[in-house]
Amino acid sequence: MSEPITLNVGGSLYTTSLTTLTRYPDSMLGSMFAGTLPIKKDVQGNCFIDRDGKMFRYILNFLRTSHLDLPVDFQELDLLNREADFFQIQPLLEALQKIKAISTKVRMNTILNIIYDSHLHNIGSFTVKIISVQVFSTSCALLKLLSSKFYHTINGESASVDTKEEDQKFISLEWVESGLNAMERRYLMQNWKSLYVAPSQQKIKNLQMFFQQVIKIAVNGGFLLHSFPTTSSSPLILHFTQC
Incomplete structure (x- = not known):
């Protein structure tokens, strides 16, 4: 030796x-x-x-x-x-x-898997819908891009959903479906969150709007959408290639 x-x-x-x-x-x-x-x-x-x-x-x-x-x-x-x-x-x-x-090869063929669910919650005479979403992808770059664009507001304060993890595996989101102003004030009292997207600062009102924003962010970030399923069942699976 x-x-x-x-x-x-x-x-x-x-x-x-x-x-x-x-x-x-x-x-x-x-x-x-x-x-x-x-x-x-x-x-x-x-x-x-x-x-x-x-x-x-x-x-x-x-x-x-x-x-x-x-x-x-x-x-x-x-x-x-x-x-x-x-x-x-x-x-x-x-x-x-x-x-x-x-x-x-893996980067050029990216799969985005969105598992979603919702449930109703009663507040007095009002009924609100809580939406839960988990987003998985074969591309960590796409997950990081998405997490950098969505953010919550809690009692008027913004909070990023970006986890800052190097090997981010999924994004988990939960928010209240937007309704009447009186109802939304009650949401805040329950400490539930609204979901917004940057840079437009639009409030995500429902799942369909969330799906549309996900696709828009991915395409603007250099991912080309190849298929969009017509069924509304969970999970929603999207296929991209990275340009």
Whole structure:
């Protein structure tokens, strides 16, 4: 076993072995640690490489296992590809090309699944309808786009439905169907929410209007609608391709 080697890659420190760094002799790292390319040192004496420290995690793990492991919905394939090209690790470049081909196919064929339900609630002599919706999609980008456009109002205050999660899986919404002003005042007393859409600030009055706004947001965001079912049963399934 060789002595551990510490690398400073763009300010991030990694410790590994000479065997790992020279796994692919034709790569830049293979040449550096075989002595055919010069090695720069930082002030602590660590080998310094002026590249993206965050991306080097995936480079190093590939050198260790010869297998590319990426998080679900990894969003920086192009950046990682540039880093792999810099380090001239051909097997990693080939693995990235396969993943990019699959990712492109999934992105181009997007399914949006809207599960919805409603129930009636009595407030004195009034009856109001509460609408519940869950939106699922094969595209996290489309979910993030939708969640950034819809917002609630609670007692006159706006509240975004955007969860800010990196790997958002679905959007969950619940609001009151719009009715008479007197009824809406009673909604607010019950702390129920109204639903609005940006940038028009229109109130979503019913499910049909919600469906129309979902399609409008998706199309304006670069998604091309391919089919719209004529049935009114839940779930509603929409098919898009991303332009």
